[in-house]
Amino acid sequence: MSIRALIVDDSSVMRKIVERSLRQAGIDLSEVFQAGNGAEALGVLKESTVDLILCDINMPVMDGLEFVKQLPAVENAKGVPVVMITTEGSEAHVVQALSAGARGYIRKPFTPEQVKEHVLPVLAGKS
Amino acid sequence: MKSVSELLAADGSHENWIPLLDTAAKEVFELMLGCQLTAAATTEEINMDVTAMVGLAGQLCGVLSVRCDQKAATLMTSKMLGVALDKVGREVADALGEVCNMVAGNFKNKIAGLAEGCLLSPPTVITGSDYNLHCMADSPAIEIRMLFESMPIAISLQIHS
Numbered sequence: 001m002s003i004r005a006l007i008v009d010d011s012s013v014m015r016k017i018v019e020r021s022l023r024q025a026g027i028d029l030s031e032v033f034q035a036g037n038g039a040e041a042l043g044v045l046k047e048s049t050v051d052l053i054l055c056d057i058n059m060p061v062m063d064g065l066e067f068v069k070q071l072p073a074v075e076n077a078k079g080v081p082v083v084m085i086t087t088e089g090s091e092a093h094v095v096q097a098l099s100a101g102a103r104g105y106i107r108k109p110f111t112p113e114q115v116k117e118h119v120l121p122v123l124a125g126k127s
Numbered sequence: 128m129k130s131v132s133e134l135l136a137a138d139g140s141h142e143n144w145i146p147l148l149d150t151a152a153k154e155v156f157e158l159m160l161g162c163q164l165t166a167a168a169t170t171e172e173i174n175m176d177v178t179a180m181v182g183l184a185g186q187l188c189g190v191l192s193v194r195c196d197q198k199a200a201t202l203m204t205s206k207m208l209g210v211a212l213d214k215v216g217r218e219v220a221d222a223l224g225e226v227c228n229m230v231a232g233n234f235k236n237k238i239a240g241l242a243e244g245c246l247l248s249p250p251t252v253i254t255g256s257d258y259n260l261h262c263m264a265d266s267p268a269i270e271i272r273m274l275f276e277s278m279p280i281a282i283s284l285q286i287h288s
Contacts, residue, residue, distance in 0.1 A: 010249065011228075013221045016208055017159070058247060087232025090242030107236070108229050109158035 002030040003051040003123065008041040008067065009085070010059040018054050018085060025116035038067025045076045052123060057086040057093065068100040081122045085110065141269050141286055149271050151234035152282050155226060156275065160206040167272035167279055175281060176256040177219070179227035183235065186244035188287035190262055191231040193223060199278040224250030230282060263287070
């Protein structure tokens with residue numbers, strides 16, 4: 001199955017690493033959208049539909065938690081799973097992210113195997 | 128896992144933070160760059176003309192920095208992106224900033240209570256070596272020197288008590 005992914009991170013290097021990790025995980029990406037913060041990501045979602053969102057937490061303008069909270073109001077984002085990828089590793093952050101609507105949480109630094117482990121169940125609707 | 132207050136109280140010079148910083152850095156390089164950092168035999172000052180810094184605020188205040196030369200920073204970028212050295216362009220500052228961000232995040236996640244009690248600033252990267260950094264920290268910096276693919280890097284943490 002081929003999917004369209006939105007990767008949200010203020011580091012363009014990290015966005016490329018996440019994209020590469022998804023491909024290394026065997027995920028067939030038909031299209032990859034990128035955004036540097038939550039506000040940009042909301043703009044992308046006004047114009048496009050995606051099947052998966054991977055999102056950092058600490059970003060300027062609009063952080064990842066605020067972005068996730070705003071997603072229910074975005075028509076193109078309804079039902080789209082979000083996986084957080086962040087250096088913020090505390091249980092409190094994990095709980096906040098999951099409460100806000102994220103379906104998975106990956107701590108940086110990470111391996112492609114960890115991306116696979118967290119993303120595949122989310123795509124399969126098991127998480 | 129010790130708490131930040133225990134660690135701060137145990138040693139005013141913060142020498143006890145060094146193994147945590149060492150492990151945090153090694154994990155980032157191993158997982159994200161696929162290479163091992165090794166111990167540097169000397170602390171001799173060499174020209175390190177790329178400096179990435181991340182501020183810490185909250186239960187622990189200070190600045191974590193990663194310094195290396197341009198060649199090492201370019202190789203780090205190449206390894207992070209999985210591209211040839213000659214394909215590396217303007218991403219070098221972004222890549223070193225992310226390395227610094229991940230070392231800082233990984234370090235604070237190793238201390239009980241600090242993961243949620245300490246926030247990180249976005250990274251700042253300085254290129255060039257003709258500058259003086261005046262940190263307002265009130266205790267001595269802890270610093271580790273390591274070799275990345277035989278090239279020296281310095282990681283330091285300056286702490287406000």
